[in-house]
């Protein structure tokens with residue numbers, strides 16, 4: 001299916017690895033010019049090179065999106081060198097593991113800057129040009145934790161819920177301008193992040209058997225949902241969270 005987004009420009013953060021990289025690659029394969037960002041320049045350049053070697057258009061701008069000044073710089077450079085993004089994919093590493101009763105000021109502020117503020121800051125920077133063009137796609141990568149809180153991931157459970165609330169509210173404000181705002185909520189996905197959470201390989205293999213699909217997701221399977229939400233065909237889907245979890249979450253909605 002032609003997703004009708006060829007020659008659009010996308011900004012994808014957290015794009016050097018895992019789900020973000022898979023989204024960048026998926027969009028690039030649709031003919032989208034992809035501006036990729038993450039903190040480590042070497043890893044980022046390698047990821048950009050991988051996509052270029054596959055014959056697609058990608059560029060890298062290193063930035064730490066947990067810092068307002070870096071978001072400003074990333075956005076300004078994207079605008080100067082390319083154009084303001086028509087597709088915005090907000091993603092980064094997940095916040096550290098923690099129980100709710102162990103949260104202190106420092107941890108909580110760190111997760112707020114990493115897991116909530118980039119969605120607000122980047123979306124609000126992007127919507128001006130999207131409104132002028134009467135077209136835009138904003139997608140956040142959140143987590144299965146928005147459907148069912150995950151034990152020991154109090155920071156993810158809290159701030160992903162806040163992103164979901166922000167996205168839903170923004171979606172209704174900008175729908176009239178042809179802008180959609182959605183979230184993709186991955187279940188357990190085979191990436192470095194998951195290896196950080198499960199240091200014991202056998203425990204991870206055992207855990208995988210508790211997923212109805214009996215396996216982890218691939219980053220590409222999660223990315224496919226985001227690429228679809230970026231498509232022309234998804235124009236009437238907004239304010240939604242699309243779970244990609246192999247049947248893991250048990251809630252009805």
Ligand SMILES: NC(=O)c1ccc[n+]([C@@H]2O[C@H](COP(=O)([O-])OP(=O)(O)OC[C@H]3O[C@@H](n4cnc5c(N)ncnc54)[C@H](OP(=O)(O)O)[C@@H]3O)[C@@H](O)[C@H]2O)c1
Pocket residue numbers: 013014015016017018019020037038039040041043044063064065066091092093094095114141142143144185186187188189190191192193194
């Ligand atoms: N994997 C799973 O099972 C799973 C499940 C549910 C939700 N999620 C969520 O999905 C998101 C992506 O997960 P993943 O598994 O793909 O993670 P990953 O493999 O650890 O990749 C994270 C990416 O984000 C970049 N990044 C990290 N911190 C950043 C920052 N402050 N500013 C800019 N870029 C940053 C990393 O590159 P640099 O280190 O170079 O910056 C890397 O490119 C995370 O938020 C995670 O919590 C994952």
